[in-house]
Amino acid sequence: MTTQTSPTSPYRADARRSDVCIVGNGAIAKTAALGLSQAGHSVTLLVPPARPGAEEASALSAGTEKPWDVRVYALNHTAQKLLSSLKVWGALDMARVAPVDAMDVKGDGEQGGHLGFDAFGAHTGTLAWIVEDSNLNTALDAALRFAQNVDIVSGRACKLTCSPLGARVELEEGAKDGVKFVEAQLLLGADGRESWVRGQCDIGIDYRSYHQRAIVANFACEKPHHNVAHQWFTCKEGIIALLPLPGNKVSLVWSAPETLADTIMGESLGELAIRLGEYSEDKLGLLKPLQPEAVKAIPLALVRPHAITAPHVALIGDAAHAVHPLAGHGMNLGFADIVDLLRILDAREAHHGIGDERVLARYARARKEDVLLMQLATDGLERLFGANLEPVRVVRNLGLNLLDKLPLVKRRLIAHALGK
DSSP, X not given: OEEOSOSOOTTOXXXXXXXXXXXXXXXXXXXXXXXXXXXXXXXXXXXXXXXXTHHHHHHXXXXXXXXXXXXXXXXXXXXXXXXXXXXXXXXXXXXXXXXXXXXXXEOSSTTOOEEEEETTTTTSSOSEEEEEHHHHHHXXXXXXXXXXXXXXXXXXXXXXXXXXXXEEEEEOTTOGGGOOXXXXXXXXXXXXXXXXXXXXXXXXXXXXXXXXXXXXXXXXXXXXXTTEEEEEEOSSSOEEEEEEETTTEEEEEEEEEHHHHHHHHTSOHHHHHHHHHHHHHHHHOOEEESSTXXXXXXXXXXXXXXXXXXXXXXXXXXGTOBOOGXXXXXXXXXXXXXXXXXXXXXXXXTTSOTTOHHHXXXXXXXXXXXHHHHHHHHHHHHHHHHOOOHHHHHHHHHHHHHHHTOHHHHHXXXXXXXXX
């Protein structure tokens, strides 16, 4: 990131100014925009240009029954509370939201360990909620249309400069309404694992590929799932999770080694259902693909930035931390980023601006422990269950069984996962 005397040019007609500029177009970026606007800050949400044909495809699907989205999130209580406070939770299509009342975790091998969690034991109504990406984004988009202080600019960023006065993002030619620059006191990078904002700030990262892909697809199940999420930790085949959807439907997240992922993606979903039956048939019966063509494979990696702030810049969501999906908390970490950022901005001293380095340092400190714990837990579990050694296999299965018999420890783990 370069530094100049001043990023602001008060009389430029092609500059858009606001208190906050957010780079990103996902659920975390949109939620941050709503939260900051409702806190009284003017916000510019900088989104990439729509793909050609996207509007036509959306129009064609209007009025027809939506297929089930293969991208789903297990939202915890922190996320639910934040979305409720922003009037987004109530705007979700709740007929497409499934509560998770219990979790059933199995280790590997015939004598695999077992660990169970349930809402009753956690002294809560539900453990989490399974929400489709499209359902969440539709509700957020509707809320943004009524937001008073949010200006959405469509354009592709090409340069970031900062000064003591704030940050300026320069856009490529062809941005909406002739906007060439977006200027703000605070710039939020909510632009994902490959964050452009992070790169412009010269923030280094520790990167570890898991050499796995998350295969996601949806299935109808023969037996009722009773709102139980099932997870199988295997050694050679990775980590398999089947999450409840409304009705007798489940969403698959299979963190498969790359070679196996390539094989699976070359097969039909019917063949994938047969593979899953080895693990799921006793619990869920036969599985049947909901949409024969709907399957995706997402590369998995651990990304740990060396910092989550820079002068007038803060990172949130996957731009600030990308973790293994085995715990289902990547999105929840992003919502917790927003909660902490809103709290810290609200509590700042009157003489400190929202982009002040001391204010942003408080945000970085507030997020450090929560993020580090999740990184250590997910990375550690992936390493532990990926080790193909018999002594390690025995120890990890014994560990699952032991943890299952320690209700106080289980309760503390659940409370942290719930975001309480």
